[in-house]
Amino acid sequence: MIVFRVPPTAVERVGFSYSPTLEAVLSLHVLVEPKHHPVQHEWVRAMRRLSPALKREIDVFAFAYRAYFPEFFFPSAAGELLDFEGELRRLRSIDPELARLEFATPSIGPSDAVVAALLLDDPGALLERFLTLLEDYWEEAFAREWERIEPDLAASVSEAGRQIESDGLYALLRGLWPEVRCDAEQGRFWLDRPHDHEVQIGADDRLLLAPSTYVWPHVRVNCDAPWPLGLIFPASSIVREARPRIPPAQLVSVLRALADDTRLRALRLIAERPRTTQELAPLVGVTEAALSKQLRALADAGLLDRRREGYYVLYRLVPEQIEALAPSLGSFLSPAED
Structure with a gap:
């Protein structure tokens, strides 16, 4: 278990960032583990067009991002937002021994003999080969994707910042359940890993929060120096996309009432003119008792009005409910707006 201790009032110890190279690496994880990322299957299908050579190189380095990814891809804790080229310059300055440690962390090491040899003998060359893979991937596909997703990441930073300002850090963290669990009263949150x-975020430390388009449904965490302490969490737009939409109760009631051939036949006859149970039963071909039950279900859903005329109960169609059905269903089925 990884435990972070942050006082609930220590807003000044929280920083935000996001990163093009981080997103590129997380999207590579999606390509090698698509079953975990159903909201990103459109990207997986689109990446079938990648060149065969690039696909082979992505497979060669799959060990580096299938379950773990090198933590030197965490954004800078200084709050600077570098472009792709700027991040590559930063990454090329990493100590080769630190690169070796990060590439050696995954439990399943490289299966490619050349890559395994580089890991042992020349980690600097291994890092350069990996960054060359990222450059090729960026040029073929991800530069365009970054243009699409960067505004969403910026919006997620703004939204998370407003939430922390309004309701506190732990309100944001509670939204990451069950990946992140927290206890605001004790000033701690934790992840099962x-x-x-146990990490104490002191007055001179900073907890970095980085939204990501490609991390859902997980979060990523770093708790070890020399890389920034922090969490990578799903961008708000992705959370909304993945959240199941609940149909309105009235729509469900109406659709259930209509999902029966006897009720539909009775409704068709009532649409011609108001009718009684005694009149409808022989026309529909059921007993009066059975038909009364069906008409009651249609009335409970608001599709029929009933009024008594002496001995008889007369059923009348409520056309407004029928007219509202298509717009209500269409509104529910339409793409959700942010």
């Missing part, structure tokens, strides 16, 4: 570590 095969790694035991």
Whole structure:
């Protein structure tokens, strides 16, 4: 378990960022583990057009991002937002020994013999080969994707900042359940991971929060120096896209009432003119008792009005409910707006 201790009032210890190289690496994880990322299957299908050579290189380095990814891709804690070229310059300055440690962390190491040899003998060359993979991937596909998603990431930073300002850090963290669990009263949050570590975010430390388009449904965490302490969490637009939409109760009631051939036949006859149970039963071909039950279901859904005329109960269609059905269903089926 990884535990972070942050006082609920320590808003000044929280920073935000996002990163093009981080998103590129997380999108590569999606390509090698698509079953975990149903909201990104459109991207997976689109990436079938990648060149065969690039696909092979993505497979060669799959060990580096299938379950873990090198933590030197965490955005800078200084709050600077570098472009892709700027991040590559930063990454090329990493100590080769640190690169070796990061590439060696995954439990399943490289299966390619050349890559395995580089890991042991020349981690600097291994890092350069990996960054060359990212450059090729960026040029073929991800530069256009970054143009699309960067505004959403910026909006997520603004939205998360407003939430923290309004309701506190732990209100944001509660929205990351069940990946993140928290106890605001004790000033701590934690993640179940095969790694035991407790981190105290002190006055001189910063907790970095980075929204991501490609991390859902997970979060990524770093708790070890020299990389920034922090969380990568799903961008708000992706959370909304993945959240199941609940149909209005009235729409469900009407559709259930209509999902029966006897009720539909009775409704068709009532649409011609108001009718009684005694009149409808022989026309529909059921007993009066059975038909009364069906008409009651249609009336309960608001599709029929009933009024008594002496001994008889007369059923009348409520046309407004029928007219509202298509717009209500269409509104529910239309793409959700942010």
